[in-house]
Amino acid sequence: MNRNSKTNYYLLLFVIFGGFLIFGVSENIKGPAIPEMQTELALSDGMLGLLLAINAFGFLLACTYTSWLIEKIGAKTISIVTFLLMGVSGIFIYFSSSFPTLIGAYFVLYLGNGMLEIGLAIIAARLFTKNTGTMLNLSHFFYGLGSTVAPIVAAHMMGWEISSTILGWRGMYMIMLSLSLLPIIPVVLSRFPKEQSEEEDRTSYKKLAKDPIAWLIVFALLMGVTTELGIAAWLVNYLVKVDQWTVEAASNLLAIFFFTFMLSRLLLGPVTDRFGYAISIIVFSAFAGIISIIPVFAGEHAAILFAIAGFGVGPIYPTMMALLAKKYTKGTDTAITFTVVLIGIGGVITNLIIGYLIEIVTNLQLRPTYEASNQLGMQAGYLFIASTALLCSLATVFIYVRLKKEGQLL
Template sequence: MTDTVTDPPAADRLFARSAAVASCVGFVLIGMLQALYGPAVPGLRHEFGLSPAGAGLGLSLHFTGGVAGVLAFNAIHARISNRALLAWGYALMAAGGAGFALAPTWPLALAAAFLAGLGFGGIDYGLNQLFAVGFGDRSTAMLNVLNAHFGIGAVLGPALIAWLGPDAYPYAFGACAVLAAVLVFAGSSGVRTRAADAPPAAEKARPLGVSRVLVGFLVLYILNVAVEASVGGWEPTHLETVGYTATVAASATAVYWLMMTAGRFLVVPITLRHAPELILAVCAAGMTVCLLLTLIRGVAPLAYAGVGLFIAPVFPTGLAWLNSALPQARRAGAWVIAASNVGGVAAPPLLGVGIEASGIHAVPSLLTALSGASLLATLRLIRLTRRSTS
């Protein structure tokens, strides 16, 4: 299945070229900021006298702020311009990053993490939503390019902490705050300032078919991000359990995240020729097969890398599919992005419960079951979207 690719007229483009570049830098920033909390844990424990669980609250508050930010910015988007939405998102990240770097007490640091998360959610929602509609038939490709830069940031963040040392985490968060402050102006200029259109009556009515399609997307995103986060969280433990060294296991996990970044760049030419739903079906099948292969010890590290490659296009490509399947539901993207954050937060600990009951060797089977459910959800969603447009 192929599509004819056309660019929107210049007058209808939401982004100037400079604004598109700045948006990619913005996604490097949010990827970097999210990835700093984990490597900073030793420094946080030393600075504030925290337990490991207490230090982990920083990332939890960041994610909580992220979900709140997505929903809050979605609620006000119809009343403010696109430029204002992005400027406020970057400003909140700048304030939160600086606050976390300078906080004299742990409660103030947690409040700053929540504030940074609010801005994170605003930028995550705002840029994904605008890229989904701002590049015409190239929107799917541009969404993958945008989200690939998140992966670049997620690699740079831990590398920066490794270079500076965990006790120097304030400098890393401070650097993020400075970059966010620059983007308050550079990241919103070149973006059309028109306010988002008010939701049409069709969205308010919520026909049954639209409701089922939206629920289908929510389920797909929860399952997909659950697989993504659980592989990243449990891959090293599984590989060490089956006999790989800690160094090999850590390196294989880094390769998994790098393949997610590479996969989003590699899929760009494919998105220009094939429909999003076909790409997602192939990706869901591919990652399920790769997870089955992780049952074989000798190929497990390579199989996990394959999972990263296949799962990479799902999040951005699914947003483009959502926009074409439910053009009348302008707020659907926000609910889907919020749902993906819920999946990322809830899945790893829930998977841990299953591992406690079945043993660490059950990781591939549990992950395959999640991925298989994602494949079934994708196929079901394809039928639903075809039915709703027929």
């Protein structure tokens, strides 16, 4: 590798690592903001579920066209557009004054997030052809780093007083999302890698649709993503309503979750390369599910286990993406798009399930007061989130069995 190639490689690392850092921030500043949004705009838990479902739909929509746009006009141009879109969404959120305008602003943000997800996945799969599990886990470590910092910074920033006015969740979103403009600099300066295989498999969508392993990967990854995003969206609300924590204290615990999440991605990447992707996911996701369930029943004194679950949740996504890249070496871009689009569809459904499960259980009034019934609803919702990690583990057992039968253990 000559000097220019090394410089370009480092610039691309900055784009990938910086992109994942921004992705983590944009996804997870909502934890501390949601209780404030809910109070200010008088949103029910069902409406929150609807908001998150529409976000997932925006993410899904972006995933359906991003790979095609990358093929037509290039990953470099799409990356610039993506970061600009995310920065603009912060301005839209700042000026949102009602539930419909908030939905529209969030929709724009999640269009950006969806484009970023596909773009970074494709660039990383093209660049990291060796030690794929290690490098993808390292890349997603920066997502974890952004996710760790985001709740703490967001919670403190919302309380800032500027010209005798509290910044609040709107101002916090605008400032934090303006950071999306920074990665544009290395994007402009770098040359982006092209698809490694000589010829893209144009029939791979049809092949994937007929491949049971592809569908098992989609389901397992959907369950793993639901666990990750469910915790990010609902843990602060859970601790505030069930355990009567302050938003700041709950945000700190969410940050600890993302710290363990981040640490696992930093340290366990080589483990996945050594012991195998499928086996690693089975163990990680089972651990995450069990550890997340315990504090729901054990109560506040076991709340730290919510954070420790991050050790199991963290490696699931990058390790499954490494498995995907190794399983479908021809047509990796197509396999990534196929998987992420279907996860987006599933994400709309799982977000609705969580929000309306909480609302339905609350409205059953199984306890004497609304607050107590809402606590029960929050517990039911969180049990569903934890169960998705166990389902991820179970689905990956079936992936392992099929790969072993085909002599393709990864």
